[in-house]
Amino acid sequence: MRRAPGPRAVAVTVLASVMLAGCAPSAGPAGPGGGKPGDRAAHSSRPTDGPTRTAQPYRRWGLTAPLASPPPPPDRRLRLGPPGGHPLPVVHRAPTRDKVVFLTYDDGAEKDPRFVDMVRELRLPVSMFLTDSVVGPGYGHFARLRSVGASIQNHTLDHAALSGLPYAGQRAEICGQQNKLRARFGIRPRLFRPPYGTYDTTTLRAAAHCGVTAVVLWRAAMEGDGELTYAHGPRRLRAGDIVSVPSGEPAGLTLRERTTRLLREIQGRGLTVGRLEDYI
Numbered sequence: 001m002r003r004a005p006g007p008r009a010v011a012v013t014v015l016a017s018v019m020l021a022g023c024a025p026s027a028g029p030a031g032p033g034g035g036k037p038g039d040r041a042a043h044s045s046r047p048t049d050g051p052t053r054t055a056q057p058y059r060r061w062g063l064t065a066p067l068a069s070p071p072p073p074p075d076r077r078l079r080l081g082p083p084g085g086h087p088l089p090v091v092h093r094a095p096t097r098d099k100v101v102f103l104t105y106d107d108g109a110e111k112d113p114r115f116v117d118m119v120r121e122l123r124l125p126v127s128m129f130l131t132d133s134v135v136g137p138g139y140g141h142f143a144r145l146r147s148v149g150a151s152i153q154n155h156t157l158d159h160a161a162l163s164g165l166p167y168a169g170q171r172a173e174i175c176g177q178q179n180k181l182r183a184r185f186g187i188r189p190r191l192f193r194p195p196y197g198t199y200d201t202t203t204l205r206a207a208a209h210c211g212v213t214a215v216v217l218w219r220a221a222m223e224g225d226g227e228l229t230y231a232h233g234p235r236r237l238r239a240g241d242i243v244s245v246p247s248g249e250p251a252g253l254t255l256r257e258r259t260t261r262l263l264r265e266i267q268g269r270g271l272t273v274g275r276l277e278d279y280i
Contacts, residue, residue, distance in 0.1 A: 057121035061121070061259075065267065073278035087208075088208050088214060088215050089215070090214075093242050094279040099271045100274030101238075101239070102243065103127070103245065103262070105128050105129065105244075106246045107135075107159065109134050113144075122263075124149070124150075125149055127191070127277070128145060129153045130152060131159045131177070133158045151275075151276070154178060154212065155193050156176075156177050167202050171206040174203075174212065188211050190213040191216050191276070191277070191280070216242060219231050219232065219241045220237060220243045237269045237271060243262065
């Protein structure tokens with residue numbers, strides 16, 4: 001018959017059991033979602049911003065699908081007159097079968113930094129027709145837009161209605177803004193949009209003298225309330241259309257909101273956004 005263990009032996013055995021229990025995995029309460037506390041710690045070390053958010057920026061801008069990539073630019077642009085020639089071509093839409101439309105923004109009153117983000121993330125090849133008196137001290141905003149792919153074009157110094165003005169006055173408005181943009185960006189734009197879309201033969205002569213190679217109007221316009229209006233032709237977007245987006249009214253939609261509406265309409269028509277300067 002074995003002897004019962006003494007008090008000292010019992011104490012050693014109990015101590016060893018306690019130490020072993022401390023080394024074993026805990027079977028304690030489950031963490032959130034049914035995992036164990038250790039699992040919770042591991043989960044918290046994973047990035048919270050998954051790949052979907054960064055890989056699909058179009059969702060941040062109110063689109064349900066990414067914009068289709070535009071086709072390669074054509075080998076030849078619209079035939080233009082010789083430098084300084086007369087008359088200059090006046091363009092409402094580009095003569096192309098490519099399923100593209102062109103987004104043009106007038107004046108330069110709105111300077112929302114998030115619009116720069118939108119242009120960058122969606123890779124929008126927009127054209128900005130700037131008026132010096134409207135832009136004011138905000139040329140830095142448009143430098144940022146230019147750095148993410150926007151082009152800068154001429155919309156006069158003071159947004160005066162040109163039709164009927166004498167040659168010297170029209171030339172001062174157009175050439176003066178050419179000089180401003182050259183001083184700000186080191187460029188002399190070759191595209192010009194007359195304020196309100198009004199012009200005469202004197203406008204064309206003055207613009208040609210200032211180095212402009214085409215006068216750009218529009219067939220469709222996105223108004224401050226988000227409604228698309230059409231200057232002529234079918235009441236729907238079609239390939240080659242130039243769309244004007246004027247500066248918004250104080251009570252209207254923001255530039256970002258109007259651009260989102262416009263992009264949804266473009267996608268709904270099976271079109272995408274092209275770069276105007278590749279076509280004219």
